[in-house]
Amino acid sequence: MSKQFTPADVATHNTADNGLYIIIDNSVFDVTKFIDEHPGGSKILKRVAGKDATKQFWKYHNESVLKKYAPKLKVGEVKDAAKL
Template identity: 80%
Template structure:
Protein backbone atom coordinates (compact mmCIF):
# COMPACT_ATOMS: atom_id res chain seq x y z
CA UNK A 1 0.00 0.00 0.00
CA UNK A 2 1.37 3.36 -1.04
CA UNK A 3 1.34 6.33 1.30
CA UNK A 4 0.82 9.99 0.50
CA UNK A 5 3.40 12.48 1.73
CA UNK A 6 3.78 16.24 1.72
CA UNK A 7 7.16 17.96 1.39
CA UNK A 8 7.36 18.46 5.17
CA UNK A 9 6.94 14.70 5.74
CA UNK A 10 9.72 13.96 3.27
CA UNK A 11 11.99 16.64 4.76
CA UNK A 12 11.78 14.90 8.15
CA UNK A 13 13.34 11.79 6.57
CA UNK A 14 16.67 13.41 5.74
CA UNK A 15 19.05 10.94 7.41
CA UNK A 16 19.69 7.22 7.09
CA UNK A 17 18.31 6.71 10.60
CA UNK A 18 15.06 8.47 9.63
CA UNK A 19 14.59 6.54 6.39
CA UNK A 20 16.39 8.90 3.95
CA UNK A 21 13.52 9.75 1.62
CA UNK A 22 13.95 11.45 -1.73
CA UNK A 23 11.42 12.70 -4.26
CA UNK A 24 11.71 11.89 -7.94
CA UNK A 25 8.92 13.18 -10.15
CA UNK A 26 6.36 13.28 -7.32
CA UNK A 27 7.15 9.75 -6.16
CA UNK A 28 8.75 9.24 -2.75
CA UNK A 29 11.55 6.70 -2.33
CA UNK A 30 13.29 5.43 0.80
CA UNK A 31 16.95 5.02 -0.13
CA UNK A 32 18.35 4.30 3.35
CA UNK A 33 18.93 0.61 2.56
CA UNK A 34 20.32 1.49 -0.88
CA UNK A 35 22.95 4.01 0.30
CA UNK A 36 25.78 1.50 0.46
CA UNK A 37 24.86 -0.01 -2.93
CA UNK A 38 24.61 3.30 -4.81
CA UNK A 39 27.27 3.29 -7.54
CA UNK A 40 27.78 7.05 -7.16
CA UNK A 41 28.42 6.67 -3.44
CA UNK A 42 26.46 7.34 -0.29
CA UNK A 43 27.43 11.00 -0.11
CA UNK A 44 25.19 12.12 -2.98
CA UNK A 45 22.13 10.34 -1.59
CA UNK A 46 22.71 11.81 1.84
CA UNK A 47 23.03 15.27 0.27
CA UNK A 48 19.60 15.06 -1.38
CA UNK A 49 17.88 13.23 1.48
CA UNK A 50 14.56 14.81 2.42
CA UNK A 51 14.44 16.80 -0.83
CA UNK A 52 13.27 16.68 -4.42
CA UNK A 53 16.13 14.98 -6.25
CA UNK A 54 14.45 14.87 -9.67
CA UNK A 55 16.86 17.26 -11.39
CA UNK A 56 19.95 15.50 -10.03
CA UNK A 57 18.54 12.05 -10.74
CA UNK A 58 17.69 12.70 -14.39
CA UNK A 59 21.03 14.38 -14.98
CA UNK A 60 22.87 11.10 -14.32
CA UNK A 61 20.29 8.33 -14.85
CA UNK A 62 17.86 7.15 -17.49
CA UNK A 63 14.42 5.63 -17.12
CA UNK A 64 15.74 2.06 -16.93
CA UNK A 65 17.38 2.80 -13.56
CA UNK A 66 14.07 3.92 -12.08
CA UNK A 67 12.29 0.88 -13.55
CA UNK A 68 14.90 -1.44 -12.03
CA UNK A 69 15.15 0.03 -8.52
CA UNK A 70 11.97 2.07 -8.17
CA UNK A 71 9.52 -0.69 -7.26
CA UNK A 72 11.52 -1.90 -4.25
CA UNK A 73 12.40 1.61 -3.00
CA UNK A 74 9.13 3.47 -3.56
CA UNK A 75 7.17 4.22 -0.40
CA UNK A 76 4.52 6.60 -1.74
CA UNK A 77 3.51 9.65 -3.69
CA UNK A 78 3.86 13.34 -3.05
CA UNK A 79 0.57 15.03 -2.26
CA UNK A 80 -0.11 18.13 -4.31
CA UNK A 81 0.13 21.19 -2.10
CA UNK A 82 -1.52 24.53 -2.55
CA UNK A 83 0.86 27.16 -3.83
CA UNK A 84 0.30 30.67 -2.54
Protein backbone atom coordinates in the same frame (compact mmCIF):
# COMPACT_ATOMS: atom_id res chain seq x y z
CA MET B 1 -3.16 2.87 -2.79
CA SER B 2 0.29 4.22 -2.09
CA LYS B 3 1.11 6.32 0.94
CA GLN B 4 0.75 10.09 0.55
CA PHE B 5 3.50 12.48 1.70
CA THR B 6 3.89 16.23 1.82
CA PRO B 7 7.30 17.74 1.05
CA ALA B 8 7.52 18.53 4.79
CA ASP B 9 6.97 14.83 5.60
CA VAL B 10 9.79 13.86 3.26
CA ALA B 11 12.04 16.57 4.71
CA THR B 12 11.95 14.83 8.11
CA HIS B 13 13.52 11.75 6.54
CA ASN B 14 16.99 13.17 6.02
CA THR B 15 19.13 11.05 8.36
CA ALA B 16 19.90 7.35 8.58
CA ASP B 17 18.04 7.24 11.91
CA ASN B 18 14.82 8.68 10.42
CA GLY B 19 15.30 7.07 7.03
CA LEU B 20 16.61 8.68 3.87
CA TYR B 21 13.74 9.64 1.56
CA ILE B 22 13.99 11.45 -1.77
CA ILE B 23 11.42 12.72 -4.23
CA ILE B 24 11.72 11.98 -7.94
CA ASP B 25 8.90 13.17 -10.21
CA ASN B 26 6.47 13.34 -7.25
CA SER B 27 7.23 9.77 -6.20
CA VAL B 28 8.82 9.19 -2.80
CA PHE B 29 11.67 6.69 -2.47
CA ASP B 30 13.29 5.28 0.67
CA VAL B 31 16.99 4.98 -0.19
CA THR B 32 18.14 4.18 3.36
CA LYS B 33 19.17 0.59 2.58
CA PHE B 34 20.32 1.50 -0.95
CA ILE B 35 23.03 4.02 -0.03
CA ASP B 36 25.77 1.38 0.16
CA GLU B 37 24.72 -0.06 -3.22
CA HIS B 38 24.52 3.28 -5.05
CA PRO B 39 27.18 3.26 -7.79
CA GLY B 40 27.79 6.99 -7.29
CA GLY B 41 28.44 6.49 -3.58
CA SER B 42 26.41 7.23 -0.48
CA LYS B 43 27.49 10.86 -0.18
CA ILE B 44 25.21 12.15 -2.95
CA LEU B 45 22.15 10.33 -1.59
CA LYS B 46 22.81 11.72 1.88
CA ARG B 47 23.10 15.21 0.38
CA VAL B 48 19.67 15.05 -1.31
CA ALA B 49 17.89 13.11 1.45
CA GLY B 50 14.65 14.78 2.48
CA LYS B 51 14.52 16.79 -0.75
CA ASP B 52 13.24 16.72 -4.30
CA ALA B 53 16.09 15.12 -6.23
CA THR B 54 14.33 15.04 -9.60
CA LYS B 55 16.70 17.42 -11.37
CA GLN B 56 19.83 15.68 -10.06
CA PHE B 57 18.43 12.22 -10.78
CA TRP B 58 17.60 12.89 -14.43
CA LYS B 59 20.95 14.58 -14.98
CA TYR B 60 22.78 11.29 -14.32
CA HIS B 61 20.21 8.52 -14.90
CA ASN B 62 17.77 7.34 -17.56
CA GLU B 63 14.32 5.85 -17.20
CA SER B 64 15.61 2.26 -17.06
CA VAL B 65 17.26 2.99 -13.70
CA LEU B 66 13.99 4.21 -12.24
CA LYS B 67 12.11 1.20 -13.61
CA LYS B 68 14.70 -1.17 -12.15
CA TYR B 69 14.73 0.26 -8.61
CA ALA B 70 11.27 1.79 -8.15
CA PRO B 71 9.54 -1.49 -7.22
CA LYS B 72 11.77 -2.00 -4.18
CA LEU B 73 12.45 1.62 -3.18
CA LYS B 74 9.19 3.50 -3.82
CA VAL B 75 7.19 4.13 -0.65
CA GLY B 76 4.57 6.62 -1.84
CA GLU B 77 3.65 9.80 -3.68
CA VAL B 78 3.69 13.51 -2.94
CA LYS B 79 0.15 14.74 -2.30
CA ASP B 80 -1.30 16.67 -5.24
CA ALA B 81 -2.24 19.58 -2.99
CA ALA B 82 1.35 19.82 -1.79
CA LYS B 83 2.95 20.19 -5.20
CA LEU B 84 4.66 23.48 -5.91
